[in-house]
Amino acid sequence: MEIAELEEALKVVNSCVSKIKWRLRPAAKRRLETDILALCTGLRPLIMVDYGGKMPELQEQLCDVLQLSQKESSILQPLRVMVMDDMIYLLHVKGLADYVKLSLNKEVELIFVDLEKDPLKMIAQADQHFVAAQLVLVQKFFSTIFLSDGLNESFTFSPRTDHVANGELTSPRSSELINLSSCMQDNQVTIPTLNG
Template sequence: MRPVVMVDYGGKMPELQEQLCSFLDSCQKESPVFELLKVMVIEDMIYFIHARALAEFVKSSLNLETEVVLIDVEQDPPKMMAQNYKSSAAAEFLSIQKKFYSLFHSNPVKRDLLQCEGTETRTGTGTSNSTGVIDLSSWIQETEVTIPAINGWLLGYPVVYLFCKEHIEDAVCNLSTKSLNLYQIFVSRSGIPSRGAQCEELMSFTVPYDLSLEGRNEPWAKSFLLRMQAKLETCKQVWGSLKMEVSGCYPQAIVL
């Protein structure tokens, strides 16, 4: 359903990294279905990624097949950015997407080809070479786009808050003073009777209320829900249903 899943933010490193590598190594020894799962690190954040799915996602983003709405939160009020919107943040964001494309799309299967300029591939204690960690920390430090913006895109959110490092305080202030809509995507497992089926949150994200007055009927929200439902059809053996819920949030302090 998602090519990238964040495991922890600000967790205890490198212990967590080593534990995840060991776990993944055990899984890969049990079944080849886990071959394309990798551990990726960006500073103090750690993720599980599916290399092939991430390569396809990055390509579809660059080709505009997967719609991503960028919101400029450097200005007050925040503003949705058109595709031809000119800003240093937008240019940096496109550059990051192209770097991910060059990294993952050349050959997402072989770990030794997941190394490129500015990246490191490390192995955790007790792991085999097949579960090397893809560490993009030094690579990301070279860009002016903030990690929250990169995270929003990698984690598959249809709306991404875009701002550069020098405007972090502006972004926090501009979002903390605005009412937001909270979008939540829930899934239920397949094979469980409807009465006993329990919904699990797949993801959640916010959008300024003034930019999402139609809630789930916003054009980008409808497109996103259709994409998620199409993905659901490819894994019906695991997930049985999917739904979107939208609720309002009053202005509150936000940490980016």
């Protein structure tokens, strides 16, 4: 991927932010640019977005910017918005698929921290087996949705056919909202940790 292509993609994103009149503060705008660069270059497959507003407005604005941007820049085509409960993520479909596949095929020593203890405390080896098994279940679930050649078409996504951005009806194929909230409700792993 050429630097000029990445710079052009960022110009497109910034233009689309202006088109939808999303009032991002300069620091939040820089974070959005950095996150998109990290996704497009393969530095990160998934990024939790915790700037630029609150749900559901943040979700709508991200989807609108992404949809408009994808019309003008092919580099941005693999990017999607994903929601799990009140957490929102930007992700690169192939990047996340490859990451999940790699993590499932590799022996990795998992170390867990109990976030509810103050100060934070490592979870004992005996207790880790349950948490590790839950994490593997989440990874396997993700591997059925995020495929190296795109999204699993049999999974029901939330197309945004009823939303209008900049006077145009959104297209469900160009920027599907991946809403996994109902799929992850019974999970025992803290989902925001997927960001790490």
